[in-house]
Amino acid sequence: MNRTDVLIVGAGPTGLTLACELARRGIDHRVIDQLPHHNSTSRAKLIQPRSLEISDDLGIAANIREHGTIHVPTRHYDKDRVISEALEAAIGVPPSPTTPHPAPVWVAQPHVESALRDRLREWGGEIQFDSEVVALHQKPENVTVTLAGGTAITARYVVGCDGGRSAIRRLAGFTMTGAAYPQNRWYLGDLRIDGLEPGRQHLWMNDGILSLFPLPHLGVWQFQAAIAADEPERTPSLELYRRIFTERTGLDGVTLTDPTWLSLYRINVAMVDRYRDRRVLLAGDAAHVHSPGGGQGMNTGIQDAYNLGWKLAAVLAGAPDDLLETYGTERIPVARAVLDDSTAKLRHIMSAADGSTAQRGLTDDFTTGLTIAYPDSPLTAKTDQAPGPRPGDRAPDAPILDTTLFDLQRGTHWTILDFGHTPFRAASAVQVHRIPPNADFLRGAYHPTPDELILIRPDGHLATRTTEPADLEHYRPYWH
Numbered sequence: 001m002n003r004t005d006v007l008i009v010g011a012g013p014t015g016l017t018l019a020c021e022l023a024r025r026g027i028d029h030r031v032i033d034q035l036p037h038h039n040s041t042s043r044a045k046l047i048q049p050r051s052l053e054i055s056d057d058l059g060i061a062a063n064i065r066e067h068g069t070i071h072v073p074t075r076h077y078d079k080d081r082v083i084s085e086a087l088e089a090a091i092g093v094p095p096s097p098t099t100p101h102p103a104p105v106w107v108a109q110p111h112v113e114s115a116l117r118d119r120l121r122e123w124g125g126e127i128q129f130d131s132e133v134v135a136l137h138q139k140p141e142n143v144t145v146t147l148a149g150g151t152a153i154t155a156r157y158v159v160g161c162d163g164g165r166s167a168i169r170r171l172a173g174f175t176m177t178g179a180a181y182p183q184n185r186w187y188l189g190d191l192r193i194d195g196l197e198p199g200r201q202h203l204w205m206n207d208g209i210l211s212l213f214p215l216p217h218l219g220v221w222q223f224q225a226a227i228a229a230d231e232p233e234r235t236p237s238l239e240l241y242r243r244i245f246t247e248r249t250g251l252d253g254v255t256l257t258d259p260t261w262l263s264l265y266r267i268n269v270a271m272v273d274r275y276r277d278r279r280v281l282l283a284g285d286a287a288h289v290h291s292p293g294g295g296q297g298m299n300t301g302i303q304d305a306y307n308l309g310w311k312l313a314a315v316l317a318g319a320p321d322d323l324l325e326t327y328g329t330e331r332i333p334v335a336r337a338v339l340d341d342s343t344a345k346l347r348h349i350m351s352a353a354d355g356s357t358a359q360r361g362l363t364d365d366f367t368t369g370l371t372i373a374y375p376d377s378p379l380t381a382k383t384d385q386a387p388g389p390r391p392g393d394r395a396p397d398a399p400i401l402d403t404t405l406f407d408l409q410r411g412t413h414w415t416i417l418d419f420g421h422t423p424f425r426a427a428s429a430v431q432v433h434r435i436p437p438n439a440d441f442l443r444g445a446y447h448p449t450p451d452e453l454i455l456i457r458p459d460g461h462l463a464t465r466t467t468e469p470a471d472l473e474h475y476r477p478y479w480h
Helices: 013-023 049-058 061-066 109-122 167-172 238-249 297-316 322-351 355-359 405-409 440-446 469-478
Strands: 003-009 029-032 074-078 081-086 133-138 143-147 152-160 176-194 201-204 210-215 220-227 255-272 280-282 414-418 430-434 453-456 462-466
Touching: 003 013, 003 143, 003 297, 013 029, 013 049, 013 109, 013 297, 029 152, 049 061, 049 109, 049 297, 049 405, 061 109, 109 297, 133 167, 152 167, 152 297, 167 280, 176 238, 176 322, 210 238, 220 238, 238 255, 255 322, 297 322, 405 414, 453 469, 462 469
Parallel strands: 003 029, 003 152, 074 201, 152 280, 414 430
Antiparallel strands: 074 081, 133 143, 143 152, 176 220, 176 255, 201 210, 210 220, 414 453, 453 462
16 A cells, blocks of 8 residues: 655655654655656755754754855955955854854755755655655545556645645645745856856845855855846846856956756745644745745755654654644744745845945844744743743753763753752653753753753753643653
8 A cells, every 4th residue: 555654745955854853753754756856956055053953963964064164255346346355144153052053054955955865864764756746635534645647645644845836735725825026036047157266155236136156065156146127037048147247247257157057036925824734734935935035045944844843753653633733833933034034134135235235134143043932832831930041942052061962862852951850750752861060051051940850842942941840741742
């Protein structure tokens, strides 16, 4: 029988992250994608600190750093004249023991997908390409999708990670609402450029924005050119991109060759009003699309999948179904905030008088993902506790003697930090760590009260802080 517990439709960063989350928990799943082979175009190119923490938990952060770079400087031009060079975009946060990955990493999306595919294979997963979904039928106990060619797959849950033109969203009856920005259109591409100094972005703001960004370790540049509001759209071609470069830069001795991807990008800002319809869920661009302002790109989708994966696995193992409802409760407000923030940053870019002004403020604490919290979630205990991280917040890292908190959290389990050696009977899905009195940095980061218990979810967010072991019993049904 062509059956599985979870069918993931879409093998981009979102779908692959979800597949890894399920695979390492031993959940039966399948990943399909309508493309004939894996994506090789740059598209997104920035991994933010919170997504790096997720990558670290999955064991691929070193791979991503190896194929990426941080702190790419930008050279600003007025036609053929260099007017400044500075490090103004994607700075991140100051280094700290609480944040092991403070700086975003510039890395082409294909490298991120490759690292995730390799990890998925190590956990026994695989991807079925050339598999277009053409029909979907829900029953109370399962969902059946039909592929072009007639093959049917039945799953207990289907997750649409199939991008902005999601077939799963359409076939399941989700509605996406928002706005198009017809005045914001861009020519995009991956190509080879000779004659420009590598290792830095080259940016022109005269006669329309033109950005040429070197993709680390690929020998390829990403071409981005804004289209004037009164300019008709043309079919992307190497000849057109060469003409745009000549007109906007006036530089001699630079050649554009060997395009591997040319595209016309129209900015839309929209999202669905719910992430779940019975046994069908959406994640990533299938649920929300936004402008590239702020470098959120694949990050929001990766974080969607990280939030959903452990919950799906727990429900399939016997946890109450209401755990899945918290996925939308927690992630929909994040998507709304990302849409608002990225739109504001795009307006800032398009209205800036020069490149330096355009890049200033493009990344901040919000875009890092480190400040994302779930204070209104049913999984978050209400508390008047202060100071230190509150329930719903990301649990910051901290050294603990010869290890770190993130090392203790790494894996699929819940974590309890016991600051008072309180007797407590935990489930097998929970690891309890007695915190010694001399773990000074951890105590300074969390400001625990005497005998406090701090419960951290599998996705690294605080669930509760309490001195009463009985308060933890509320979470026991979810410990799978």
